[in-house]
Amino acid sequence: MATTILVFRVDGxxxxxxxxxxxxxxxxxxxxxxxxxxxxQGRCTVELDADLSGSQDVIAVIEELGYRAVRCDD
Structure with a gap:
């Protein structure tokens, strides 16, 4: 199964x-x-199934834990 890598800046x-x-x-x-x-580095790297658009889901989980997250494009 194909995967995609997303990188997020995490503050806090x-x-x-x-x-x-x-x-x-x-x-x-x-x-x-x-x-x-x-x-x-203040970073979170996530490997997802390629057919998912889970960026908002990832941010939601991180923010529920009390941190701030923003997707990076690097």
Whole structure:
């Protein structure tokens, strides 16, 4: 199955536990393969099934956890 990679800037993370919390929550979303969130870079990389337009779903999950997220185009 084809996948697509989305990158998000995440504000409000303070430690590695914040990144783990985000990764755990995103991996529960249907269609999400892998995630990698780093506090140092303030980024979250998400691998999704290519047929999903999950950008808004990803942002919603991150914001429900109390962080701010914006999709990056890099």
């Amino acid at each position: 993370m303070h430690c590695g536990s914040c990144a783990l919390l985000i990764d755990d929550a995103l991996e529960d979303l249907p269609g999400v393969g892998t995630t990698q969130t780093t506090v140092k």
